[in-house]
Amino acid sequence: MSSPVLTRPRPRHRAADLLTAYLPGSFYYSSAGGTLLADGVVTSVRAESGSRAGATAQALADAAAAGVPEPIAVGAIGFRPDGQASLVVPAVVRRAAPPEGEAEPRRPGVGPVTWSVTPRPEPEVYTMAVQEALDRIGRAELRKVVLARALELTTDAPVAVPPLLARLVRANPAAHAFAVDVTEPGDPATRTLLGASPELLVSRKGDRVVANPLAGSRPRVADEQENRRLIAELRASEKDRAEHAHVAAQVAEVLGRFCSDLDVPAEPEVIGTPTMWHLSSRITGRLADAGDPASSSLALAEALHPTPAVCGVPTEAARRTIAELEPEDRGYYSGLVGWTAENGDGEWVVTIRCAEVCDRTVRLFAGAGIVEGSDPAAELAETSAKFRTLLRALGVPQDTEEAA
Numbered sequence: 071m072s073s074p075v076l077t078r079p080r081p082r083h084r085a086a087d088l089l090t091a092y093l094p095g096s097f098y099y100s101s102a103g104g105t106l107l108a109d110g111v112v113t114s115v116r117a118e119s120g121s122r123a124g125a126t127a128q129a130l131a132d133a134a135a136a137g138v139p140e141p142i143a144v145g146a147i148g149f150r151p152d153g154q155a156s157l158v159v160p161a162v163v164r165r166a167a168p169p170e171g172e173a174e175p176r177r178p179g180v181g182p183v184t185w186s187v188t189p190r191p192e193p194e195v196y197t198m199a200v201q202e203a204l205d206r207i208g209r210a211e212l213r214k215v216v217l218a219r220a221l222e223l224t225t226d227a228p229v230a231v232p233p234l235l236a237r238l239v240r241a242n243p244a245a246h247a248f249a250v251d252v253t254e255p256g257d258p259a260t261r262t263l264l265g266a267s268p269e270l271l272v273s274r275k276g277d278r279v280v281a282n283p284l285a286g287s288r289p290r291v292a293d294e295q296e297n298r299r300l301i302a303e304l305r306a307s308e309k310d311r312a313e314h315a316h317v318a319a320q321v322a323e324v325l326g327r328f329c330s331d332l333d334v335p336a337e338p339e340v341i342g343t344p345t346m347w348h349l350s351s352r353i354t355g356r357l358a359d360a361g362d363p364a365s366s367s368l369a370l371a372e373a374l375h376p377t378p379a380v381c382g383v384p385t386e387a388a389r390r391t392i393a394e395l396e397p398e399d400r401g402y403y404s405g406l407v408g409w410t411a412e413n414g415d416g417e418w419v420v421t422i423r424c425a426e427v428c429d430r431t432v433r434l435f436a437g438a439g440i441v442e443g444s445d446p447a448a449e450l451a452e453t454s455a456k457f458r459t460l461l462r463a464l465g466v467p468q469d470t471e472e473a474a
């Protein structure tokens with residue numbers, strides 16, 4: 071560890087100022103709970119998969135012993151257990167209230183930019199994979215699997231991340247917006263993972279925990295009457311309710327191991343983002359032993375990951391199916407991103423509606439849950455709709471969007 075860092079007593083900042091102050095290399099996170107901007111590195115947490123919560127707790131204890139006041143760890147963990155992670159104890163942490171859509175600073179737009187878009191794999195290959203997954207579900211090899219696909223966008227100049235992040239936050243201040251430095255050796259420039267996730271994996275404050283799994287979706291359209299029809303259809307759809315029930319049941323089962331009280335809604339509700347409608351279950355609980363390191367926010371997040379919102383049921387069969395049917399490695403997509411404090415409090419979200427930006431290239435991922443009754447063409451359309459969160463922030467024209 072490097073020498074202790076001097077931090078002044080924490081001033082209150084304006085959310086808009088923290089967004090303006092963000093530069094690639096920093097960690098930004100905002101949600102309805104507040105805004106956080108973290109800079110500098112006291113320690114990088116190095117840990118093998120599965121033990122990241124333990125290594126992070128150790129790094130936080132070391133930082134506190136070295137004089138860092140109220141240290142936190144921030145970062146992202148990839149989808150695969152043996153995949154990458156980027157977790158640090160930052161030197162300076164600034165916090166502010168939640169972002170407000172109106173009051174955001176005016177930042178220059180991203181465009182006009184010409185993008186070349188490459189779907190990976192081709193849409194027909196994706197629908198064939200969905201059909202293969204349906205065949206496996208039909209043979210009872212598994213009950214649910216989430217299949218994802220990627221879009222690679224390239225332009226002729228380096229992509230500016232700060233205005234892109236500002237547009238994501240402005241478009242949906244209630245989303246869990248994030249930007250994380252995930253640069254790897256050999257990258258030609260800083261690599262940033264950024265996005266606006268609607269899905270809370272777990273948050274913890276004292277002995278209170280909240281998880282908000284989503285699954286079961288419809289695209290959101292411009293016409294309000296059609297939106298009302300889509301919401302009613304989603305609420306009534308047996309297929310979507312089954313897809314959602316898998317996720318809510320697994321999240322409740324895992325949290326139940328740590329909680330003395332757990333409140334699981336009997337029925338999902340429908341929530342909206344600017345681009346999608348989702349079935350949602352807000353699950354709340356009280357930890358049996360908040361002082362147990364196994365109940366820190368990151369330990370809970372690792373225990374929950376991967377939920378069937380991004381993997382499937384049973385988990386191992388779904389993992390194998392994903393490895394066999396998805397040609398692209400997911401990297402950080404469908405992992406977790408967030409922060410954890412020394413006392414165990416923190417907030418982690420599912421890394422979706424996101425992209426990795428490096429130099430002139432942007433890589434987007436989106437997935438859809440496949441269960442008995444899924445239609446390959448509808449699942450392809452669902453992934454296209456999910457790409458829109460990022461495509462709109464990038465200013466990609468509608469016709470290019472439709473081609474995706």
Ligand SMILES: C=C(O[C@@H]1C=C(C(=O)O)C=C[C@H]1O)C(=O)O
Pocket residue numbers: 216218269283284285286287348379380422423435436437438439456
């Ligand atoms: C996998 C994604 O989203 C997840 C899958 C959903 C679904 O299949 O209905 C809905 C919300 C998310 O839990 C994604 O956005 O890439």
